[in-house]
Amino acid sequence: MRDIILNIVKAPQIFFAKQTIKRKRQPMSIDIRSYQSEDFGYIIPTLRNIEQQLLALPASKSGMRWIHHQETVYFYGEREFDVPYDEFIRKVSFCHAGEFYRDSVSTDTHVVRTDHQGRPLHQVVRIVALPQPNYAAFMGKGNLDVYKLEQLDYSENEQRVWMYTVHSPNGSAVCDDGYLAFRRVGDGSKTRVSFLACQNFPIPPLMALLQLDKWTWLKTKLTEHAYKVFCNTMFNNIRDCYLGIKFQVGRD
Known part of the structure; x- marks a missing residue:
């Protein structure tokens, strides 16, 4: 109950003044050595x-797709950028996908395996982001806080990072898996960015108390709107990264 009250107290700042929130890297507190090489690609067949x-x-x-299950949502969105692929991947690193998330306030990345060129192949990432959607903070929802195992694939025409959630310290996610991919379009004069997610987030405490999740139509409408805002913001953040514009929320 104390955490719920604290989340509600912080809600006005999150909703009305998120740029005043202090960004602070949250340290890695799990034993990275407990994961084997095969664990990083474990989720890939399921995601395919x-x-x-x-x-x-x-x-x-809006160019997006959803599949709604009782507690889990599958989502896919994409956007084409009128930017040459080779130039795009030189300026935008897919190795730090969590930094592009809407309202991401902390990412801590530990690379555990590289290829012969020194590029990351396996890494563990802790991502912390403000409650999504932001108004859920008024219902007692706290920050998203997840640890992910990531496998990074490179080819001539695509770069893709697979993400597999293995821990959530505050219970903010049951699963938050998926991928972010940069792809060459046609002759390479354009770049397509695609995002896939398989997510199960506990509903905000007050929403559960009022049993609003029982209204399937309302839950579906709110969920799809939240995904649209999240995904479009993420794509805009990627665009700003390419342009060299600051896109991170909060203050350092």
Whole structure:
């Protein structure tokens, strides 16, 4: 109950003045050595299957796709940038996907395996972001705080980071898996950025208390709107990164 009250007290700052929130890197507090090489790619077959299911559906007007299960949501969104692929990947690093998340306030990355060029292949990342959507803070929802195992794949026409959630210190996520991919379009004169997610987040405490999640139509509408805002903000952050514009929320 104390945490819920603290979250509600912080809600006005999150909703109305998030740029005043102090960014502070949260340290890694799990034993990285407990994970084996095969753990980093464990989630990939499942995500490929989810990808097939999503791409088989027609996209919405916003170019996004959802599959709603009782507690888990599958999501896919993409955007094309009128930027040459080779130039794009020189300026934007997919190795730090969590930094592009909407309202990300902390990322701590530990590389555990590299290739012969020194590029990360396996890494463990802790990501902390403000409650999504922001108004959920008024319902007692706290920050998203997750540890992910990430496998990074490189090819001539694509860079992709697979993300597998293995721990959430505050219980803010049951699963928050997916990928972020940069792809060459056609002759390479454009770049497509795509994001896939398989997520299960506990509903905000006050929403659960009022049983608002029982209203399926309301839950679906709010969920899809939240994904649209999150995904579009993430794509805008990636664009700003390419342009050299500060996109991170809060103050250092």
